[in-house]
Amino acid sequence: xxxxxxxxxxxxxxxxxxxxxxxxxxxxxxxxxxxxxxxxxxxxxxxxxxxxxxxxxxxxxxxxxxxxxxxxxxxxxxxxxxxxxxxxxxxxxxxxxxxxxxxxxxxxxxxxxxxxxxxxxxxxxxxxxxxxxxxxxxxxxxxxxxxxxxxxxxxxxxxxxxxxxxxxxxxxxxxxxxxxxxxxxxxxxxxxxxxxxxxxxxxxxxxxxxxxxxxxxxxxxxxxxxxxxxxxxxxxxxxxxxxxxxxxxxxxxxxxxxxxxxxxxxxxxxxxxxxxxxxxxxxxxxxxx
Amino acid sequence: xxxxxxxxxxxxxxxxxxxxxxxxxxxxxxxxxxxxxxxxxxxxxxxxxxxxxxxxxxxxxxxxxxxxxxxxxxxxxxxxxxxxxxxxxxxxxxxxxxxxxxxxxxxxxxxxxxxxxxxxxxxxxxxxxxxxxxxxxxxxxxxxxxxxxxxxxxxxxxxxxxxxxxxxxxxxxxxxxxxxxxxxxxxxxxxxxxxxxxxxxxxxxxxxxxxxxxxxxxxxxxxxxxxx
Numbered sequence: 001x002x003x004x005x006x007x008x009x010x011x012x013x014x015x016x017x018x019x020x021x022x023x024x025x026x027x028x029x030x031x032x033x034x035x036x037x038x039x040x041x042x043x044x045x046x047x048x049x050x051x052x053x054x055x056x057x058x059x060x061x062x063x064x065x066x067x068x069x070x071x072x073x074x075x076x077x078x079x080x081x082x083x084x085x086x087x088x089x090x091x092x093x094x095x096x097x098x099x100x101x102x103x104x105x106x107x108x109x110x111x112x113x114x115x116x117x118x119x120x121x122x123x124x125x126x127x128x129x130x131x132x133x134x135x136x137x138x139x140x141x142x143x144x145x146x147x148x149x150x151x152x153x154x155x156x157x158x159x160x161x162x163x164x165x166x167x168x169x170x171x172x173x174x175x176x177x178x179x180x181x182x183x184x185x186x187x188x189x190x191x192x193x194x195x196x197x198x199x200x201x202x203x204x205x206x207x208x209x210x211x212x213x214x215x216x217x218x219x220x221x222x223x224x225x226x227x228x229x230x231x232x233x234x235x236x237x238x239x240x241x242x243x244x245x246x247x248x249x250x251x252x253x254x255x256x257x258x259x260x261x262x263x264x265x266x267x268x269x270x271x272x273x274x275x276x277x278x279x280x281x282x283x284x285x286x287x288x289x
Numbered sequence: 290x291x292x293x294x295x296x297x298x299x300x301x302x303x304x305x306x307x308x309x310x311x312x313x314x315x316x317x318x319x320x321x322x323x324x325x326x327x328x329x330x331x332x333x334x335x336x337x338x339x340x341x342x343x344x345x346x347x348x349x350x351x352x353x354x355x356x357x358x359x360x361x362x363x364x365x366x367x368x369x370x371x372x373x374x375x376x377x378x379x380x381x382x383x384x385x386x387x388x389x390x391x392x393x394x395x396x397x398x399x400x401x402x403x404x405x406x407x408x409x410x411x412x413x414x415x416x417x418x419x420x421x422x423x424x425x426x427x428x429x430x431x432x433x434x435x436x437x438x439x440x441x442x443x444x445x446x447x448x449x450x451x452x453x454x455x456x457x458x459x460x461x462x463x464x465x466x467x468x469x470x471x472x473x474x475x476x477x478x479x480x481x482x483x484x485x486x487x488x489x490x491x492x493x494x495x496x497x498x499x500x501x502x503x504x505x506x507x508x509x510x511x512x513x514x515x516x517x
Contacts (some may be wrong), residue, residue, distance in 0.1 A: 064325065065464065067462075070480035070481075071480075073477070073480045073481035073482075075482050075484055077481060092464065092466070093465070094462055094463040094464050094465070094469070094477075095463065095476070095477045095480045095481065096458065096462075100458075103354065103459075104379075104380070104462050106356065107357045107358060107360075107361030107362070107363070107364075107464050108359075108361045108377050108379055108380070109379070109380050110368070110380055110462075110464075111462070120499050149311065174407055183477050188348045207479060207482070210482075211479075214482060227482065270449070
């Protein structure tokens with residue numbers, strides 16, 4: 001029934017979508033149903049109802065809007081589910097790059113809590129007066145892993161980097177991604193920086209790095225442990241967990257932002273991030289605390 | 290079954306709502322603009338034409354960033370809307386709508402302008418000799434003649450808005466239920482390594498875009514046959 005609505009709009013707008021079979025996909029009651037009917041009528045009524053729907057969302061007191069660095073997306077989804085079950089508050093998660101969140105928060109984004117991929121951005125936000133002082137703290141420290149989807153290619157000491165039986169090595173842009181910078185530090189420590197430079201492919205961020213390697217376009221790459229480990233075990237392929245002392249710690253900080261001041265749900269999530277349950281989830285995804 | 294997640298439906302709904310309203314607004318804005326561009330001899334013509342084509346070549350993240358700054362609390366549009374009691378429009382549906390209209394503007398202006406230009410001056414001159422007032426002639430002569438161009442503009446604006454990513458991610462903030470559309474949700478799924486859900490949405494998008502373009506190609510075939 002609801003799915004028919006979507007396509008009726010398409011029909012009235014450009015007259016090309018003819019039908020949509022009801023295929024039993026999961027359906028959900030939508031708060032914006034009313035605005036659907038009106039968008040076929042007048043523009044103004046639709047705009048009005050759209051803003052009413054937004055007001056309805058905004059007036060839900062027990063929800064907290066969280067900006068989450070994309071490398072922490074998977075654990076945060078689990079934590080949000082548990083948080084909702086335990087406290088009744090809802091955490092609305094938006095995923096993105098930390099640098100982009102910084103730009104958006106500076107320009108008035110309504111996020112109440114930021115889980116950054118680094119320690120610098122929360123500090124900068126605090127200095128800029130956009131975050132509440134005293135709320136900034138580390139919630140996870142990432143681990144760097146040299147990973148290949150081929151079993152047996154990467155040994156447990158990372159000597160594959162020296163023996164060099166691979167065509168391409170993927171790592172994240174060191175200027176944008178802390179994991180990329182850490183990977184360069186590891187290569188420098190091993191004295192392989194110049195030798196390997198022609199074989200390095202640079203990805204925009206850590207999830208693109210994983211895609212390079214997971215798709216087999218790069219034989220191996222430096223990724224986050226959280227991406228390839230599940231409950232403390234490697235999911236597939238072969239990996240070398242890089243010793244922590246080989247690079248600066250991949251500390252990730254969180255901070256409460258101005259829109260979160262005095263909001264019970266935001267305070268509750270801030271506290272929940274330190275609960276044993278949340279810490280267990282964070283650890284299971286390959287982060288140290 | 291591991292198909293579409295529950296959050297997918299609000300995102301699909303929001304995407305179609307955004308695309309429909311963007312198309313409607315663009316047709317209202319682009320038609321007079323395209324008419325002016327097709328008729329005027331003003332020295333400003335090339336400047337306006339270039340400005341209206343700019344969103345076609347600018348990277349969406351650049352466009353998104355400028356709109357973010359412009360609509361934000363420090364930007365002059367943001368200060369204007371705040372003074373009018375509307376608050377800032379970034380990270381809201383209205384903000385996305387503005388972004389989408391700007392982003393898809395060339396896709397609406399170009400086909401309509403070409404349709405008006407292809408029509409030539411003669412139909413309007415004939416209408417004038419029959420004492421039709423300019424507005425009357427525009428509505429009853431120019432618009433029906435430009436119908437294929439208007440149709441193309443509508444289809445392209447709609448499809449382009451459905452597929453846009455950079456602007457909506459930057460300007461919207463990817464907030465579920467408020468500014469999260471299908472394309473930004475695919476991004477979220479990929480980042481969270483939920484490849485199955487990402488595939489379902491992405492495949493749906495490919496099929497949808499193909500059908501839209503197929504319909505457009507079929508619609509465009511008609512005038513060719515008449516000319517032949």
